[in-house]
Amino acid sequence: MPMPSDINPAGDVFGGWIMSMVDIAGAIPAIRQTKSKVSTVAVNSFVFKQPIAVGDLVTFYAGISSVGNSSVTVDVEVFAERHPENPEIVKVTEARLTFVALDIFRTRQLKTK
Template sequence: MTVDRLTLPDRQPALRVVPMPADLNQNGDVFGGWVMAQVDVAGAIPAMRRARGRVATVSVNSFLFKQPVSVGDIVSLFAEIVRVGNTSVTVRVEVFAERNYAHPVVVKVTEAELTYVAIDDHGGKRTLPAQ
């Protein structure tokens, strides 16, 4: 498999994290579920900002694992709003791993699109505030 030489996007990540040994599956790679959880957290950040309050994940529209994540990778998650409805916000999340400190390389490991719904204090849907 060839690895494209990439650089990180020229913007701030929504989240940056380093997986630990407890995050590994039986094959020595980071659990896909761990990556999915980080994507959900990263995607919720711009959704909460746009909603000016609580949101709940309502759907995972797409999720593509492109490369495995390893212990020690610096995982950067970049999130941007791609669609806004009356009560919902759809966010695209791209995940990159910086690895091999001696000869650094950046690889895109995951991309996803999730939809969040704005919720009130009782967990019910609410209309998004005007921008």
């Protein structure tokens, strides 16, 4: 749940906060797939559909869309639950990120398959 310190001058949740949470959510399936550390190498797309307000309950869903030799592409969808007295769930953001698998020295890419 975003807090008041996460808002931008317009009063909505700062896009950078959302992007960092998407990066964390996307890394989870990438780590599970590669069984190693990963690094974000590309943000292929990022679409803010609606603003997020302080007090919205935010949920991130991440799933693998493709696996390459050393990379994993993950789609992340973000939903906000609003108005606890009359709940409404809306899709607020969607993104596609590519992660690369790293070896223990963080210098080489590993095979992901």
